Amino acid sequence: MRRQAAATLLWLLTYLADASAAAMLDLPRAESVPGGIVILNLHREEKPLYAVWRKRRVMLVQRRGRWFAVLGIPLSLPPGRYELIVRYGNRSMRPVPFIIRAKHYRTQHISIANQRMVTPNKRDLQRIYRERNLIITALSRWSDPPEISFDFRLPVKGRYRNSFGFRRIFNGRPRRPHRGMDISAPRGTPVRAPADGLVVMTGDFFFTGKTVFIDHGRGMVSMYAHLDRIMVRARQPVNQGEQIGTVGMTGRATGPHLHWAVSLNRTMVNPALLLRNKGRR
Ligand SMILES: [Zn+2]
Known part of the structure; x- marks a missing residue:
């Protein structure tokens, strides 16, 4: 003992x-x-x-x-x-x-009224495939700034529970696990860049709705989804704290929130790991 x-x-x-x-x-x-x-x-x-x-x-x-x-x-x-x-x-x-090491992630059941968001039709699937390629291209970006900072701030003032990694069942059907952090906030709440970077791509996608991608260098790219408004454009540099858009519920969302994701070597990782002690929940 x-x-x-x-x-x-x-x-x-x-x-x-x-x-x-x-x-x-x-x-x-x-x-x-x-x-x-x-x-x-x-x-x-x-x-x-x-x-x-x-x-x-x-x-x-x-x-x-x-x-x-x-x-x-x-x-x-x-x-x-x-x-x-x-x-x-x-x-x-x-x-x-x-x-x-192994880590157990919870299973989460979600009901979505729009069945097409769970089982997309043929045309939706073509769109999803096209968009997936665009997203992979954005996440594959490699730039080499002289310094890399991991001093990230929460992009939205709001409530969040760390639902990263949850196995998701939409209307009884298993779908991909949750690969980001959801922060609930009223529609229109400012979304701010958590760290310096360069906007790589913006768009309006089937699942993620209005979305912004920011390159932070050496394979680290962050993503902001379900926005109501996008306030930046591609190739625009952004500073930490600068507003990039507003919280919304575009794409597959059950209510207004920001879906925040961070990718390293083209792999979505738990964004809370970049938040120092604030992310420990
Ligand atoms: Zn999410």
Whole structure:
């Protein structure tokens, strides 16, 4: 019993040290689970050329002279041991192993009056397919600003419960899990950029309604869905706190709210991990 308590204490101290180190170093909060973010200290001062995992380029950032990989983990990934490949000059290649633990996500039942939003017709499906390609293109964007900041603010003043990862059943039919955070607020509430970036794309899509995508650099792209109004356009730089639109319920939404999503290496991750302590609920 005593040994168990000591182990728990050790785990807690390590966890707190990691969490405070992450906050001091301006890194996201790490959570090595499906839908989480893995942070790997490369323990080398040499600048890597690039890092790759599952054929996708992975973000690298320098903090206090050291290099870190910041890696988005898909919700669908089975727990287990994986390897990031880091490439240095002179063709040297280094595998960096990491472990993904299991995480249980709740199941949520949702009723939608508009049956087409649950089982789209043939024309809807063609539209959805077209839009999915546009969205993948926006999320695939790679830019390389000199600095990357993870100091994100909540984009809307409102209530949120962290429903990221919930398995969703619409009108009794299982659909894709929830890959963002929902923040409830009255229609018309300002939506603000949570961090500096560049607007990559705006549009009006079947499922996500009026939507804005912001590139924050090195494969980190954020998304704002179900907007009532869009107030920015593509290729426009935005600063943290700048208004990009208003809360609405366009697309597949049961009430006015912002659906906020963040993608790393083209993988939707839990946005709460970018909110420091404020996101811990
Ligand atoms: Zn949502």
